[in-house]
Amino acid sequence: xxxxxxRPKRKNPxxxxxxxxxxxxxxxxxxxxxxAAAARGRLELQVCLDCGAVQYPPREVCRACLSHxxxxxxxxxxGELIAETTLRNAQELFxxxxxxxxxxxxxxxxxxxxxxxxxxxVGAAPCRVRIEAALDRAGQAVLVAVPxxxxxxxxxxxxxxxxxxxxxxxxxxxxxxxxxxxQAIVRALSAAGADLIWIGEAEPxxxxxxxxxxxxxxxxxxxxxxxxxxxxxxxxxxEIGGKVDIVVNTGDCHRTFSxxxxxxxxxxxxxxxxxxxxxxxxxxxxxxxxxARAADGAANAIAWVNVLSIFALANYPPHGTYSASKAATLxxxxxLRAELRPAGVRVINLFPGPIDDDWDxxxxxxxxxxxxxxxxxxxxxxxxxxxxxxxxxAQDWLARHLENPKALEREVGGKxx
Amino acid sequence: xxxxxxxxxxxAAPVTVPYVRYSIRGAHWFLGxxxxxxLAAAKIPKTRVDGLAVASFTLAPDTxxxxxxxxxxxxxxxxxxxxxxxxGIASIRRAARAVQSxxxxxxxxxxxxxxxxxxxxxxxxSFSQFSxxxxxxxxxxxxxxxxxxxxxxxxxxxxxxxxxxxxxCVAQRNNALKNxxxxxxxxxTLDEYLNARLVADPLRLFDCVMPCAGAEGxxxxxxxxxxxxxLPFVRLLAAIERHNGFADDPIQDRGGWALxxxxxxxxxxxGPQDLDFIEAYDDYPVINVLQFEGLGFCGQGEGAAFIRAxxxxxxxxxxxxxxxxxxxxxxxxxxxxxxxxVEAIRQLTGQTLGARVPNAxxxxxxxxxxxxxxxxxCCGAAILAxx
Numbered sequence: 001x002x003x004x005x006x007r008p009k010r011k012n013p014x015x016x017x018x019x020x021x022x023x024x025x026x027x028x029x030x031x032x033x034x035x036a037a038a039a040r041g042r043l044e045l046q047v048c049l050d051c052g053a054v055q056y057p058p059r060e061v062c063r064a065c066l067s068h069x070x071x072x073x074x075x076x077x078x079g080e081l082i083a084e085t086t087l088r089n090a091q092e093l094f095x096x097x098x099x100x101x102x103x104x105x106x107x108x109x110x111x112x113x114x115x116x117x118x119x120x121x122v123g124a125a126p127c128r129v130r131i132e133a134a135l136d137r138a139g140q141a142v143l144v145a146v147p148x149x150x151x152x153x154x155x156x157x158x159x160x161x162x163x164x165x166x167x168x169x170x171x172x173x174x175x176x177x178x179x180x181x182x183q184a185i186v187r188a189l190s191a192a193g194a195d196l197i198w199i200g201e202a203e204p205x206x207x208x209x210x211x212x213x214x215x216x217x218x219x220x221x222x223x224x225x226x227x228x229x230x231x232x233x234x235x236x237x238x239e240i241g242g243k244v245d246i247v248v249n250t251g252d253c254h255r256t257f258s259x260x261x262x263x264x265x266x267x268x269x270x271x272x273x274x275x276x277x278x279x280x281x282x283x284x285x286x287x288x289x290x291x292a293r294a295a296d297g298a299a300n301a302i303a304w305v306n307v308l309s310i311f312a313l314a315n316y317p318p319h320g321t322y323s324a325s326k327a328a329t330l331x332x333x334x335x336l337r338a339e340l341r342p343a344g345v346r347v348i349n350l351f352p353g354p355i356d357d358d359w360d361x362x363x364x365x366x367x368x369x370x371x372x373x374x375x376x377x378x379x380x381x382x383x384x385x386x387x388x389x390x391x392x393x394a395q396d397w398l399a400r401h402l403e404n405p406k407a408l409e410r411e412v413g414g415k416x417x
Numbered sequence: 418x419x420x421x422x423x424x425x426x427x428x429a430a431p432v433t434v435p436y437v438r439y440s441i442r443g444a445h446w447f448l449g450x451x452x453x454x455x456l457a458a459a460k461i462p463k464t465r466v467d468g469l470a471v472a473s474f475t476l477a478p479d480t481x482x483x484x485x486x487x488x489x490x491x492x493x494x495x496x497x498x499x500x501x502x503x504x505g506i507a508s509i510r511r512a513a514r515a516v517q518s519x520x521x522x523x524x525x526x527x528x529x530x531x532x533x534x535x536x537x538x539x540x541x542x543s544f545s546q547f548s549x550x551x552x553x554x555x556x557x558x559x560x561x562x563x564x565x566x567x568x569x570x571x572x573x574x575x576x577x578x579x580x581x582x583x584x585x586c587v588a589q590r591n592n593a594l595k596n597x598x599x600x601x602x603x604x605x606t607l608d609e610y611l612n613a614r615l616v617a618d619p620l621r622l623f624d625c626v627m628p629c630a631g632a633e634g635x636x637x638x639x640x641x642x643x644x645x646x647x648l649p650f651v652r653l654l655a656a657i658e659r660h661n662g663f664a665d666d667p668i669q670d671r672g673g674w675a676l677x678x679x680x681x682x683x684x685x686x687x688g689p690q691d692l693d694f695i696e697a698y699d700d701y702p703v704i705n706v707l708q709f710e711g712l713g714f715c716g717q718g719e720g721a722a723f724i725r726a727x728x729x730x731x732x733x734x735x736x737x738x739x740x741x742x743x744x745x746x747x748x749x750x751x752x753x754x755x756x757x758x759v760e761a762i763r764q765l766t767g768q769t770l771g772a773r774v775p776n777a778x779x780x781x782x783x784x785x786x787x788x789x790x791x792x793x794x795c796c797g798a799a800i801l802a803x804x
Contacts, residue, residue: 023554023556024542024549024553024554026542026543026549026553027549027550027554028546028549028550031550031551056551057546057547057550057551057790058550058551082570082667082668083566083567083569083570083573083668084566084569085562085565085566085569085617085618085619085620086615086617086618087556087557087561087562087565087617088614088615088616088617088618089561089616089617090556090557091537091538091541091559092538092542092556094556095556101555101556103555103556103557103562103566104566105566105570105668105791107667107668113667113668113790113791114551115551115552115555115557115562115566115791116555117555125569125573126573136554138554140554142554142555
């Protein structure tokens with residue numbers, strides 16, 4: 001990682017920009033359990049609560065004992081590649097445009113067979129492999145066989161790279177360069193090999209620590225961008241919208257207060273202006289161009305990243321209005337995800353726990369450094385997932401949310417302001 | 418307890434609706450033509466047919482019920498047999514019991530499909546829930562990828578070579594050259610087979626069946642009915658089916674036939690050595706080999722040696738797929754499982770369109786169907802005898 005990819009050749013403007021095609025999107029409802037886990041970067045298969053048998057393909061009742069009590073559980077994915085083939089013919093346009101494909105039949109140690117993509121680093125069958133879950137360009141879960149030992153990056157296989165949003169060689173807009181988080185993300189993307197990073201600057205009369213230092217980065221270009229101002233957003237989109245491959249929306253307005261600790265709604269309105277309406281303005285200005293360029297060569301438009309907050313999952317009363325603005329932003333990001341999915345552009349949401357900054361001053365550790373969140377952004381782009389929960393607090397909230405969302409509401413609501 | 422025999426059940430009136438690569442017609446057209454051909458061959462009015470067993474992939478949204486009204490039939494027995502390449506054998510077994518018990522007198526068994534330019538992709542995309550969820554998203558787009566995996570495994574585990582599969586394909590093409598209804602009309606050499614482009618390693622072009630439109634059909638009745646109608650017929654000596662056999666095998670290198678073949682030969686009163694030809698299900702040559710082994714013509718894993726020791730033309734030591742089989746005639750969807758039955762009736766009644774196996778008295782027909790996920794689920798076989 002970090003090595004700049006060979007810079008793609010300049011595009012011939014006379015040639016038609018190719019239109020995006022997608023792998024097959026249809027799945028049964030029960031199979032979406034695989035997608036739900038893959039969205040978080042995990043491999044989960046159904047396991048029978050009564051007899052323990054692991055199941056695949058996903059199903060409604062246990063293949064062994066007919067119990068209907070099947071639950072999704074993490075799997076280590078270890079098994080043997082027992083047969084493989086290279087497909088040189090395809091009916092679906094997505095595959096036809098990318099032939100050949102290597103697929104295989106893997107017998108998991110858990111006793112079921114999976115058909116999977118086979119990473120080019122895997123040796124010839126038969127051999128030991130590990131199965132990972134990934135999201136394909138249609139946003140659905142697929143299984144990938146990687147070598148049994150060591151870490152294998154999906155982006156190292158030219159075919160599977162398309163399941164990632166590899167930032168190498170790409171042109172990226174980071175919407176707010178003035179926050180510590182935005183600056184950390186710019187530095188991380190620069191180190192990860194981005195081709196160009198536009199850095200949004202609002203309120204140019206305000207000096208922000210660390211901002212001037214960004215100019216020294218070789219890929220950095222400072223651009224005026226105020227996400228609370230529709231004209232500013234559209235003006236920037238008019239200039240660079242047709243070139244942006246990845247939008248990283250770091251817009252974040254965080255004012256700590258509960259309902260009864262302040263009078264008036266103006267501060268809450270400001271949170272909504274930046275967090276919720278900021279995303280809406282950005283999406284209206286940039287989404288269409290991203291969709292149009294989703295198949296535009298090797299450095300195509302590929303992803304949209306939103307930095308949300310773990311407080312979007314359940315309202316945290318000491319940060320009550322902020323939590324509400326992030327919940328609204330989460331909901332809107334789901335709409336954006338649905339609108340970008342037909343083009344194969346992935347929307348990645350980050351749900352960090354409390355960050356070590358002024359607005360989370362009274363939160364107890366562990367807290368996240370901005371650099372840790374930035375690392376999570378790069379890791380998410382290099383991987384193949386769409387929901388990322390960086391940090392111990394976020395993981396803790398997520399586990400509680402998955403187990404019982406109502407209990408989480410009561411627990412975090414117990415911390416009365 | 419062994420299953421009851423089939424007494425005096427017979428099959429008659431083998432018909433084919435000629436195949437075309439693509440058609441603008443619907444499945445109902447091909448199935449309607451098949452019924453008309455059956456009535457013409459038997460010289461009976463539509464009202465004499467009181468049972469129907471139909472198989473089709475492209476009949477949707479209709480089922481056998483919709484077809485009954487479409488064709489203006491009044492029936493007292495109806496079956497919709499959705500088992501792909503095992504539908505033909507399954508239809509025989511169900512129809513035979515119906516006429517044996519008196520639930521029906523004359524059952525028309527037919528299968529057919531249309532093939533529009535995009536039919537194959539659409540059928541593959543929605544073939545089964547497991548396939549939609551766990552195979553189709555990986556790009557194999559139908560059975561090529563699945564059979565490539567089975568073939569690769571068989572070759573590695575049992576030492577079969579491309580030349581072995583090629584020998585079967587070349588022999589079937591030689592048989593097809595004498596069949597005026599075969600879509601493939603040019604000779605195929607082993608060199609051409611070996612030098613053809615790879616489709617899904619190790620499968621090459623001539624390993625893969627070609628989808629097309631068409632239909633096949635026959636009638637099932639008791640012997641006395643056939644004699645009264647003056648129809649040439651064949652006797653049904655025995656038939657088996659097995660679904661999801663050997664489900665715990667890590668990969669399919671044997672089909673379910675082995676579980677029932679002793680019962681098959683016992684019911685028929687003849688053994689593998691008594692058979693004059695076999696019509697195997699052959700959408701890919703590796704499946705031929707699994708049938709040689711599963712039905713007892715050679716041992717498990719000995720398919721390659723068996724191929725090297727035999728010749729498979731109509732005049733060969735082991736006449737196989739005497740009309741050319743699906744690999745050289747074409748695969749008209751669900752009719753692929755009826756093709757061999759229709760050809761076996763023609764061989765045993767002396768009505769062949771192409772070359773005839775001299776003095777054939779007994780023939781075996783086998784079916785294989787439905788790669789529901791990673792393997793074919795349905796197997797069947799029947800032994801037919803000349804009158």
